[in-house]
Amino acid sequence: MTIPFEQIPGPDIGSNFFSQIRTMSAFSQNLIESTGNAFAEHGDVVALTPLGDRMVLLRHPDYIHEALVTKSKSLEKSPDYTDPKKGLARFVGAGILTANGDFWRRQRKQVSPAFHTQRITAYADAMVTAGDKMLAQWPAQGELDIATEMMHVTLEIIAGTISRYDLSADADRIDAAMDAINDYNSKFSIIPTWFPTPMERRVRQAVKDLDDIVYSMIADWRKNGEDDGSLLSMLMLAEDEDGNHMTDKQIRDETVTLILAGHETTANTLNWTFKLLAENPEAEAKLHEELDTVLQGRLPQLEDLRQLPYTEMIIKESLRLYPPAWGVSRVAKEDLTIGDYEVPKGTIINLNFYQMHRDGRWWDEPNAFKPERWSPENADNINKQAYMPFGGGPRVCVGFAFAQMEAQLLLATIAQRYKLSLKPGQVVTPDAHITMYPHGGLPMIVTRREVPMQSANPQQEAMPV
Numbered sequence: 001m002t003i004p005f006e007q008i009p010g011p012d013i014g015s016n017f018f019s020q021i022r023t024m025s026a027f028s029q030n031l032i033e034s035t036g037n038a039f040a041e042h043g044d045v046v047a048l049t050p051l052g053d054r055m056v057l058l059r060h061p062d063y064i065h066e067a068l069v070t071k072s073k074s075l076e077k078s079p080d081y082t083d084p085k086k087g088l089a090r091f092v093g094a095g096i097l098t099a100n101g102d103f104w105r106r107q108r109k110q111v112s113p114a115f116h117t118q119r120i121t122a123y124a125d126a127m128v129t130a131g132d133k134m135l136a137q138w139p140a141q142g143e144l145d146i147a148t149e150m151m152h153v154t155l156e157i158i159a160g161t162i163s164r165y166d167l168s169a170d171a172d173r174i175d176a177a178m179d180a181i182n183d184y185n186s187k188f189s190i191i192p193t194w195f196p197t198p199m200e201r202r203v204r205q206a207v208k209d210l211d212d213i214v215y216s217m218i219a220d221w222r223k224n225g226e227d228d229g230s231l232l233s234m235l236m237l238a239e240d241e242d243g244n245h246m247t248d249k250q251i252r253d254e255t256v257t258l259i260l261a262g263h264e265t266t267a268n269t270l271n272w273t274f275k276l277l278a279e280n281p282e283a284e285a286k287l288h289e290e291l292d293t294v295l296q297g298r299l300p301q302l303e304d305l306r307q308l309p310y311t312e313m314i315i316k317e318s319l320r321l322y323p324p325a326w327g328v329s330r331v332a333k334e335d336l337t338i339g340d341y342e343v344p345k346g347t348i349i350n351l352n353f354y355q356m357h358r359d360g361r362w363w364d365e366p367n368a369f370k371p372e373r374w375s376p377e378n379a380d381n382i383n384k385q386a387y388m389p390f391g392g393g394p395r396v397c398v399g400f401a402f403a404q405m406e407a408q409l410l411l412a413t414i415a416q417r418y419k420l421s422l423k424p425g426q427v428v429t430p431d432a433h434i435t436m437y438p439h440g441g442l443p444m445i446v447t448r449r450e451v452p453m454q455s456a457n458p459q460q461e462a463m464p465v
């Protein structure tokens, strides 16, 4: 027996147009809390019908697995990604993050080789160098907005791997574009896009800035037009099955996609990691010990990652508690069932990784930061299906190996040299729109550490960096 959509429980959003707009606006103000409350009250499947649209929210790993993996062919990316007027596509165009169908398949095939292990390992040194360069600007002790620092260092890394073009002068314009995208996508609005609201003006400026920046990168690459090992040259030189190259517009869309998808998520992984470490001094001390023992004061390299298991466990646990891509959406291309629930064609399906990652049915002490749960001895206790920080199925994050390597190398580089603390009583709360980030930034006190230096003289144990 299946359960018709109309019988799926959900919050009361009112019966008339205005009450529904009001309720949905309030709902989208604090998505973490409102979706959490809705699941707590109604269970694993929650229905919403704003203005006659159908929407279901899912948090159960079996249902999320069905949507992303076993029934992925019945679903596609939803209009909040694909709609060129109102979705993420307004900014990134038809890149692999927002495209559907055959076009997406062709683009994924052309972009994926850029992320093969052999190719991305070449970027490890650039990641550490960028981290080291950032630390050279940090005071021995003082307050910094870590969210800004992480955003800039990850932007420098992704920009440096995409092309040899120096993006540092454009960092502020890219930050502003990211803010505009997040704000725009978080607002439940029925105002048409031709109406020049302040938000609409910010959006137009963001699109213009992204165009200017990326077309300059393309023009710069064309001066030599050679494979210089960068992602951009791979895209420029890639040929599809018929031997065609991508158009400049396609290259622009894929490049903007990689810049946007490839830095804010990793920046937020590090933000949440530093917040969690500051709140968990035992884990922090264990991390420092691992880094000091293995690295002995030198910068980390790719080969060190195998010797830094605790560093990896910390990143995994941070991605569990604060998955930067906290939820993703799809739309049903045809009538289907998820579990026993009927999901009619056209229904928007929201998969909530954040709630799944904090569910006591799959995780022991779900809200506690316990990197040890990821140790090899505990591997059998992990319910892998209940952990999806990089999504799953055919549309799993194309950059996940790149991101894991980057997060671990940057954590090792930074935590070896600096201790990051919160101010007494400081509470950091998440804001969740497309991604989940610390509300109001992440001011932290940075204090340079004394680390043991590798030395021929065993008596010389500790030296300031």
Ligand code: HEM
Binding pocket: 096, 097, 098, 108, 158, 257, 258, 261, 262, 263, 265, 266, 269, 323, 324, 325, 328, 329, 388, 389, 390, 391, 392, 394, 395, 396, 397, 398, 399, 400, 402, 403, 404, 407
């Ligand atoms: C910790 C960092 C990251 C997280 C948590 C993350 C998470 C995700 C998730 C959950 C998806 C699936 C979206 C969906 O199913 O709708 C995704 C897709 C994607 N990610 Fe990432 N990502 C990260 C880093 C990166 C990096 C570094 C890059 C590129 C350099 C990247 C590029 C992409 C692209 C292009 C897609 C779309 C893939 C497709 O639809 O075929 N991501 N990411």
